Amino acid sequence: MYTKDQERNLIEKTKELLKLSVKDIKSKQQAKDIIEKLREVIRYHDWRYYVLSNPVISDYEYDRLFHLLKDLESKYPEFITPDSPTQRVASELTKEFPQVRHLTPMLSLDNSYNEDDLREFDRRIRELTGLKTVEYSVEPKFDGAGIALVYENDILVRGSTRGDGIVGEDITPNIKTIKTIPLSARFSDYGIRTIEIRGEVLMRKDLFKKLNEERLEEGLTPFANPRNAAAGSLRLQNPKEVAKRKLEAFVYQITYAVDSQNNNLLGTRIKTHYQAIEILHDLGFKTPFKEIKICRGIDEVIDYCREWESKRDAYPYEIDGMVIKVNDLSLHNILGFTSHHPRWAIAFKFKARQATTKILDVVFQVGRTGAVTPVAKLEPVEIGGVVVSSVSLINEDFIREKDIRIGDLVLVERAGDVIPYVVKVVKEARTGNEKPIEFPRNCPSCGSPLVKPPGEAVWRCININCPAQVVERIAYYASKDAMDIRGLGKSIVKRFYELGFLRKIPDIYRLPYDKIKHLEGWGEKSVENLKKAIEESKRRPIYRLITGLSIRYVGKVTAKKLAENIRCVEDLKDWSIENLERIPDIGYVVAHSIYEFFHNEENLKTIYELKELGVQTCKEEEKKKDIFHGKRFVFTGTLHCCSREVAQEIVEYLGGHASNSISRKTDYLVVGENPGSKLQKAQRLGVKTIGEGEFINMIKDYIPEELKEKINIEETEGKPDMPLFRGS
Ligand code: IVH
Secondary structure, X not given: OOOHHHHHHHHHHHHHHHOOOHHHOOOHHHHHHHHHHHHHHHHHHHHHHHHOOOOOOOHHHHHHHHHHHHHHHHHOHHHOOOOOHHHOOOOOOOOOOOEEEOOOOOOOOOEEOOHHHHHHHHHHHHHHHOOOOOEEEEEEEEOOEEEXXXXXXXXXXXXXXXXXXXXXXXXXXXXOOOOOOOOEOOHHHHOOOEEEEEEEEEOOHHHHHHHHHHHHHOOOOOOOXXXXXXXXXXXXXXXXXXXXXXXXXXXXXXXXXXXXXXXXXXXXXXXXXXXHHXXXXXXXXXXXXXXXXXXXXXXXXXXXXXXXXXXXXXXXOOEEXXXXXXXXXXXXXXXXXXXXXXXXXXXXXOOOOEEEEEEEEEEEEEOOOOEEEEEEEEEEEEEOOEXXXXXXXXXXXXXXXXXXXXOOEEEEEOOOOOOOEEEEEOHHHOOOOOEEOOOOOEOOOOXXXXXXXXXXXXXXXXXXXXXXXXXXXXXXXXXOOOOOOOOOOHHHHHHHXXXXXXXXXXXXXXXXXXXXXXXXXXXXXXXXXXXXXXXXXXXXXXXXXXHHOOOOOOOHHHHHHHHHOOOEHHHHHHOOHHHHHOOOOOOHHHHHHHHHHOOOHHHHHHHHHHHHOOOXXXXXXXXXXXXXXXXXXXXXXXXXXXXXXXHHHHHHHOOOEEEOOOOOOOOEEEEOEOOOOHHHHHHHHXXXXXXXXXXXXXXXXXXXXXXXXXXXXXHHOOOOOOOOOOOO
């Protein structure tokens, strides 16, 4: 995409531009000049950030560039172009999506499920082409929402959904919010005037999990899988909302490409599928460039498909198989299409992550905020290597919408490490003996009447002392997301509650250890461990304490935002709703909930009690921690949390040394995605290698304020510690 020299040049330009402000710009010509330079560098930084996940400037610097461009464009609107980076989010609401005819029909793929199917496909290809051995390119089959993009004279002019394959919906404003899709690209360098590209819009698995957690928290129905989340997001009416969903797009096929004389370039100037992917990669698109493999003959294809099936879970995106394509594009013209699929390609589908099973019973669980969740007990069934025996039915509306009954046969999906989900009821299998699900009107734990506030989908128990809620809240306080007290899981909290040891959160710090050690299953050692874990929790960062308080709508992400803006947790009692709303991403509903929480005497009492018991409620004064004293670190591969420079800065800050070359003296090699040769060298020298996740765990509680904005811990969550992907 960029040569080293070009990159150096763009970084130089960035530095110059960062020194400018609007008032330095005196003439129209100068403005035009600067605007063009800004666009050029912003495109480069978008590519580093979104495509490579390896930015070279901080978010703050990026925002400065972006705002300068925005300010100049509003001063000189005549210089606004449709491909300017500022034009990604349209301000207008899209009312409905107009229909558009695709340049070429969006067909499906033929499917195969085993080796025999693949051999049969290969036999047909050899027969039709007369070749002895066929060269195939093999790449993942992305499980998202299919799109078609059209670029004309280097500008993105249209993005559409598949629709019925002939006519799709024009969703250009939403497509433009996807940062991995360039708004302009130099196709003209390849002699291309008009091009149509196919791709898939996806939501990364970890972001999907987070989105669903938030939706549940807000009483909304979660999405079944990342595909539905991506497709649903693409069809939102407001592009601003779409932008928040952080969608990405992989492009995997050029389906139409002509020059200015309308000559077809596929199979002539662009000779192979691999070359097509290379061009798209080079122009800054996100493609399966690293994942793609050229295989000679079907045996190599089969091996590669098996290899990917085994590493499917570790891949950050949902894939449901591999796509095998004849590499030589001139053969595509010979092989042609059926009305359903191209004859030059086939999908190899992985084992399904769905299964049908019977609902044996439904129980109702009370959560820490009092929400009552129906949970179906299932006849145990294996899905993707895991035995599933229960599934959340989410809420009453979900049950009614899908008409779920006890005794029903249901189709259950478990995508990756996502919680299982009922996709549908197999109504054809009904015998007439199925029983409707009765939603309780009283709390199954304390018996008090349940309430359903207007506009919400969830029934709640509003008795704050309800035993089920109390146990859930204490267990959540101790959980990994909050205060991370190892050894104080839900079943132990429940037992201690029943024994009267734990009635409220502060009791955690007053546990009667002398009694506990005589309980069945406990002893000196286990009590010692629990005591140690509880002691350690007193010094957690304050966002963990805020999370652990179970304030409605305040999960880990919001807790972090709050923590950034306060010194002590108890200070929140003095914040007005208006002030809370000024914190980015905190809207009225969340602000109101926080306000209510900190205006409740009981809650404040809990916080002061915790403080008295030694729990840290204020941020520590910036104290330098020398945790890496004398340790030598080397990094290899792409990190997701931050740039390598930032990671090195943290190592140095914490008293260690960061170096670029590995030797026997190196203490740790931190391995990112697509590691280089340093990994082999480390293994040869016996140097300890750790993944990014482990590195983050070491540093996460010690990141100094000034580096916090440059490092994104969330980005590393859900990432495999040792990447399994092929090196570049
Ligand atoms: S090639 C003529 N490559 O799977 C172009 N499709 O189930 C044929 N898909 O409609 C498509 N990953 O939406 C191709 N690497 C990939 C793909 C892929 C996902 C989708 C695509 C297609 C569907 C068929």
